[in-house]
Amino acid sequence: MRTILYARVSTRDQTAAHQLTQAQAAGFTVDEVITDEGVSGVSTRLAERPQGRRLFDMLREGDTLLVRWVDRLGRDYADVSDAIREFMRRGVVVRTVINGMVFDGATKDPMQQAVRDALIAFMAALSQAQAEAMKEARRAGIAHAKSLPDAKRKFRGRKPSYTRAHFREAQEMLAQGAGLSEISRVTGLSRATIWRMKTDPAGCEAALELWGE
Missing domain, CATH: 3.40.50.1390 (Resolvase, N-terminal catalytic domain)
Known part of the structure; x- marks a missing residue:
């Protein structure tokens, strides 16, 4: 095995x-x-x-x-x-x-089978909802970045302390109910950065887009 x-x-x-x-x-x-x-x-x-x-x-x-x-x-x-x-x-x-x-x-127990099957359905639905939310945040972030005047786009601000992989991982864990401290420990990002990813995903996507991440 x-x-x-x-x-x-x-x-x-x-x-x-x-x-x-x-x-x-x-x-x-x-x-x-x-x-x-x-x-x-x-x-x-x-x-x-x-x-x-x-x-x-x-x-x-x-x-x-x-x-x-x-x-x-x-x-x-x-x-x-x-x-x-x-x-x-x-x-x-x-x-x-x-x-x-x-x-x-x-498992052959009917009740255990029912709980297991319900859990599969819930986890699969959560996975799809999470993917749709991330796609929408990406669309909004790109639109926001493109709407900025050329001067602001050239300035870009401070480079994000996170990569797109960090952002995706944090969003996955947030969707699964993980706390800020746990996500910070796994990703190595600060709690403040995780909080921003939670409250302003489109803004985080816009920053990644501006920096070509």
């Missing part, structure tokens, strides 16, 4: 090594890391990604599929929930690094 970490890396700031470090820090022993690089999680289904497709071929009954969060397993509600249920049908346990969620198809 193996534990396979699946990492989706969609920006130049994200790395599979970082996701592996997070998994190990959370107490997981990983046997192999499978990575899809340069793949958008909001436009490409798991089965359409080169390494995502490979997961369906290599995982066997008793194996554990580890992901940072459920959004790594699909582009929307249907894709995420279908992927989790397919892996469970094959006897694969799906676990998340963040919040330590466990999706196991082995």
Whole structure:
């Protein structure tokens, strides 16, 4: 029985090594890391990604599929929930690094099955809502940056202390209910920066856009 970490890396700031470090820090022993690089999680289904497709071929009954969060397993509600249920049908346990969620198809108790299935639906819906919110913040940030006069755009202000990967990670954790201190510890950013990301995501996106991040 193996534990396979699946990492989706969609920006130049994200790395599979970082996701592996997070998994190990959370107490997981990983046997192999499978990575899809340069793949958008909001436009490409798991089965359409080169390494995502490979997961369906290599995982066997008793194996554990580890992901940072459920959004790594699909582009929307249907894709995420279908992927989790397919892996469970094959006897694969799906676990998340963040919040330590466990999706196991082995249980036969009807009540436990009902709770598990409801949790899958909720997590998949949360994942899609989070993706939509981030897309909207990005659109608003770009529009705001473009609306600034040339002089302000050239000045740009102080360079952000965070990268786009930092911003995405913080937004993911905020959506999952993590506190400012926990996010600060994981990302290395100040609580003040996290607070701004929480209260003014469009402004944070605008700053990244102005600096070409």
